[in-house]
Amino acid sequence: MSKLKLITFDLDNTLWPVDEVIRHAEKTCSDWIADNHPDAAAALSAERVRAVRTALLKEKPQYLDNLTALRQDAMSRAFVEHGFSEPEARRIALDAFKVFHTARNQVRFFPGARAVLEQLANHYVLGALTNGNADLQMIGIDDLFAFHHSAETIGKRKPAPDMFAAALRDASVTPVQAAHIGDHPLEDVHAAREHGMHAVWANLVEMDWPVELERPSHHILTLEEIPDLVAQLND
Template identity: 35%
Template sequence: MTQSAGTHPHSMDVGRIRAVTLDLDDTLWPVWPTIARAEAALADWLAVHAPATAAMYADAKALRAVRVQVEALRPDLLRDLSALRRESIRLALTQAGDDPRLAEPAFDFFFAERQRVDLFDDALEALEFLAARYPVVAVSNGNADVHRIGIGRYFKASLSATVLGVAKPDARIFQAGAQAAGVACGAVLHVGDDALLDCRGALDAGMQAAWLNTAGAAWAHEGAAPHATVPSLTVLCQWLA
């Protein structure tokens, strides 16, 4: 089922929705420009505070290669993107001969920059619409902080794979989202951009799912399709009104 406009049919049972769980990265803002900007800011910080590391890892690809090393050394951190980033910085500092204790302030600087997101044009209006009608719970595999970003007032709770120790599409993170909202999974509409992590995961957890599909891609996964496929959050809100 692929829809590209608000006039297309959908199978959402709007009357059954009592809460909304919402993905963050690439649903409310584009994530990769945010990460790229934060990594560039980190490089500038390292140039001042850890010049040997900055010189050795002047190329962002080189620093990402260190992250691959850390993933292999510390598979326990794969659900904790903050810890993974912090330990990657620590390893880079160590390999370059700089003080590994700089990993903490370096990460703190990066993390603050990571929260400087550019919301999609319709994100705030959609959040206001949703929060006025439902308890809204953020469910994310990433490490964005809705309060530091400045949108915490729209959310009853914000859950991350880092805190829960499980990541989408694991049903348990969706179940935790429903619990935080105070309703059963069957009363939740999950909204997200990732067909597998968001939609397939939510469907497997017994939720209704709305796929934010700005690219107009076809549904390519086995099993049931999302209850709605929308090109924008604005269209989703029109269908829920």
């Protein structure tokens, strides 16, 4: 049996809880618009943004592969529909997104995350695979990862195999030499094992496993369990 060489991690809800982060980032963004462009603030009610996002996704489902473009274009369209010119709407939307993105990367790690990553990075190649738009450099853990692939950089979101295939190529390993750790039953666990990798369900936000999917062979409730689990996978 081949020894484990590569460990890939999902990010949101795997290394940190994300819901509160996004809520805070959206409020920070809304407050910035209200302070700097009060005439545009009325265009960005929660209901309006949801309606615009829904319309954009209906027109172009590929937006799910690029959440940055979706958020920027949704704000831009909301401003245009509120009476702004397209260039002005775009300028405000891009400036507002920078504010959102800065706040979006102010995360609070699950207990033990940094220590576990540092320990693993001494023995394995680490990679990040995410459908979101977290920035490892802004978060301060980019030094621990050999690579970071996202739906935006690859062009396809998990559970499509593209991101996993890119990880295996980058690390020059076979699927049985790789393990993926993530919170999402379909996009992380099922997708990784379909690709032939070891799959670990990181259930740190107390989800229920969907009945339609085969239960995972490995699951953790805290990140501190990972080193022992990895040792088991290697035996």
